[in-house]
Amino acid sequence: MNSVRNILAIAGKELRSYFASPIAYVIIGLFALLFSRFFYAYLMVFVQRSSGMMGMGGGANNINQEMIRYVLMNSAVIILFVMPMITMRTYSEEKRSGTIELLLTSPLTDLEIIVGKFLGAMGLYCAMLAVTVAYMGILFFYGNPEWRPVVAGYLGLVLLGGCFISVGLLISSLTKNQIVAGVITFAVFLMLWIINWSADQSGPTMRAVLNHLSIIDHFDDFARGIIDTKHVVYYLSFITFGLFLTAKSVDSERWRG
Amino acid sequence: MIEVEHITKRYGRVTAVDDVSFRVERGEILGFLGPNGAGKTTTMRILTGYMPPTDGRATVAGYDVFTHPVDAKRRTGYLPEMPPLYPDMTVREYLDFVARIKGVPPKEQKDRVTTVMKRTHIDDVAAKHCSKLSKGYRQRVGLAQALIHNPEVLILDEPTAGLDPKQIIETRDLIRGLAGDHTIVLSTHILPEVAQTCHRVVIIAKGRVVAVDTPEGLKARLQGAETLYVQVDAMGAQAAPVLQAIPGVTRVTVSDHRTGVDGFEIESARGTDIRREIARAVVNSGWGLLELRPMGMSLEEIFLQVTTEEGAAAPAAAPEAPDAVQPETPGGVQ
Numbered sequence: 001m002n003s004v005r006n007i008l009a010i011a012g013k014e015l016r017s018y019f020a021s022p023i024a025y026v027i028i029g030l031f032a033l034l035f036s037r038f039f040y041a042y043l044m045v046f047v048q049r050s051s052g053m054m055g056m057g058g059g060a061n062n063i064n065q066e067m068i069r070y071v072l073m074n075s076a077v078i079i080l081f082v083m084p085m086i087t088m089r090t091y092s093e094e095k096r097s098g099t100i101e102l103l104l105t106s107p108l109t110d111l112e113i114i115v116g117k118f119l120g121a122m123g124l125y126c127a128m129l130a131v132t133v134a135y136m137g138i139l140f141f142y143g144n145p146e147w148r149p150v151v152a153g154y155l156g157l158v159l160l161g162g163c164f165i166s167v168g169l170l171i172s173s174l175t176k177n178q179i180v181a182g183v184i185t186f187a188v189f190l191m192l193w194i195i196n197w198s199a200d201q202s203g204p205t206m207r208a209v210l211n212h213l214s215i216i217d218h219f220d221d222f223a224r225g226i227i228d229t230k231h232v233v234y235y236l237s238f239i240t241f242g243l244f245l246t247a248k249s250v251d252s253e254r255w256r257g
Numbered sequence: 258m259i260e261v262e263h264i265t266k267r268y269g270r271v272t273a274v275d276d277v278s279f280r281v282e283r284g285e286i287l288g289f290l291g292p293n294g295a296g297k298t299t300t301m302r303i304l305t306g307y308m309p310p311t312d313g314r315a316t317v318a319g320y321d322v323f324t325h326p327v328d329a330k331r332r333t334g335y336l337p338e339m340p341p342l343y344p345d346m347t348v349r350e351y352l353d354f355v356a357r358i359k360g361v362p363p364k365e366q367k368d369r370v371t372t373v374m375k376r377t378h379i380d381d382v383a384a385k386h387c388s389k390l391s392k393g394y395r396q397r398v399g400l401a402q403a404l405i406h407n408p409e410v411l412i413l414d415e416p417t418a419g420l421d422p423k424q425i426i427e428t429r430d431l432i433r434g435l436a437g438d439h440t441i442v443l444s445t446h447i448l449p450e451v452a453q454t455c456h457r458v459v460i461i462a463k464g465r466v467v468a469v470d471t472p473e474g475l476k477a478r479l480q481g482a483e484t485l486y487v488q489v490d491a492m493g494a495q496a497a498p499v500l501q502a503i504p505g506v507t508r509v510t511v512s513d514h515r516t517g518v519d520g521f522e523i524e525s526a527r528g529t530d531i532r533r534e535i536a537r538a539v540v541n542s543g544w545g546l547l548e549l550r551p552m553g554m555s556l557e558e559i560f561l562q563v564t565t566e567e568g569a570a571a572p573a574a575a576p577e578a579p580d581a582v583q584p585e586t587p588g589g590v591q
Binding site: 002005006009010012013016017020021097098099100101103106108109110151202234253255256 | 268283302305306307308309326327328330331335337340341342343344345346352354355357359360402424483
């Protein structure tokens with residue numbers, strides 16, 4: 001009970017600090033702008049193709065598989081670019097300004113602080129995703145897509161974002177400089193994305209390992225509308241591991257002073 | 258209330274705090290005095306559970322800060338050297354947040370915030386953002402933050418730094434008023450502050466405790482020797498050997514040397530008064546006695562003496578530069 005209260009206090013503080021500064025608005029605006037560009041492009045392609053198919057006497061295409069899937073896949077990549085801006089200041093700013101001293105000398109456990117910060121970032125991330133729900137609403141208003149695959153896709157995005165945030169927190173906890181944190185986070189995210197691009201040239205074992213590590217590949221099934229426990233477990237364990245490493249990093253910082 | 262036992266803190270090869278032990282009784286104000294880099298902040302950070310010691314243990318309000326950190330922290334209020342403010346929060350939002358993470362029950366939160374704002378005289382800036390506050394206000398918001406959960410123990414790292422004289426007096430009064438209900442450890446490098454606010458002083462230098470005493474006791478103890486300042490016109494003769502020869506004199510130091518005027522600091526055993534002997538010796542030598550007065554030791558001098566003693570192996574034998582101590586000579590001879 002007490003823990004929940006502490007976690008919520010930290011999460012609330014994080015969320016407020018995002019919205020009290022221009023950060024939240026810049027990030028949400030930027031994301032909405034990029035998202036709308038992809039949304040529009042894929043919608044146009046879909047409309048053209050569908051009318052072409054109907055002209056040839058075929059039925060309408062499946063909008064879930066032909067459009068929403070690609071829009072969601074592309075959002076995952078946009079998120080990869082936007083997310084470092086959300087996480088880069090979480091720890092580094094507190095270290096730079098000395099407020100970390102307040103947190104670490106308050107009756108809180110490291111885990112409560114970390115989970116609170118994680119949830120705060122998740123809150124902003126979900127606000128960012130909420131904007132895109134409006135675009136999806138347009139599809140539902142004028143067409144009749146299946147809603148279940150869309151929900152699965154969003155679940156995938158939330159889990160994927162959670163992974164990014166846990167890595168971002170870890171990197172932010174390693175430095176006082178938020179720019180450094182941001183750049184490194186971005187580089188790591190990119191690595192996690194493209195790590196399997198050369199997988200085809202490597203041996204079968206290596207290929208399997210690399211494919212498994214590629215964080216965005218696991219999102220593929222979600223975008224298709226499939227919730228596979230394999231991927232859910234992958235994402236959840238990724239998040240747990242990231243938060244665990246962050247806890248270790250904060251603790252070791254304490255010993256080193 | 259606070260027990261520190263043989264605490265050592267090393268950063269890599271650097272030893273910041275070396276085998277520090279002291280106790281603070283309930284309701285007491287302990288002053289932590291030392292030059293910059295002496296290990297004051299490190300010791301305080303260990304006491305507040307911000308970092309663990311390399312060796313030794315510390316207990317606050319009966320809880321080991323390392324094995325029971327949450328229990329100890331719940332009973333400790335801490336004002337770090339740099340007040341830990343969130344620039345984008347207003348003062349009230351900030352104190353609300355701190356109250357929440359310090360475990361103030363939700364029902365009492367509003368009352369506590371109002372009370373500490375009154376107590377630290379910051380109610381007029383309640384709606385201001387922390388980033389817009391002056392140094393004095395930042396310091397006081399920091400103090401309010403430390404008081405918010407009404408902790409038994411208060412650890413204040415330079416609470417009056419950056420305040421103007423009026424605010425310093427107010428803050429000192431506030432701290433004095435808090436003693437009794439609270440046990441307070443405060444660090445400072447401003448010496449009069451210690452004499453005015455603290456019941457006991459721990460002097461720390463290069464990570465070691467060099468003295469623990471009341472401010473008065475410290476003065477008395479360090480004045481093991483009576484020191485007199487003597488100014489003579491020796492008519493060109495060497496006055497030091499003559500003064501040294503006076504019975505009871507333990508040490509003569511040249512403190513002033515100008516043509517026609519020689520100033521000496523003469524030490525004798527405690528409790529002896531050799532002013533008559535000195536006067537007689539000077540007059541008998543046919544010199545002019547320009548000045549003769551006992552020298553009191555200020556806290557500054559005590560502080561300097563105690564903190565440098567550690568470095569110089571034999572302070573009594575260490576030769577002093579002729580103008581190391583410049584006593585103010587009233588009226589100006591010549």
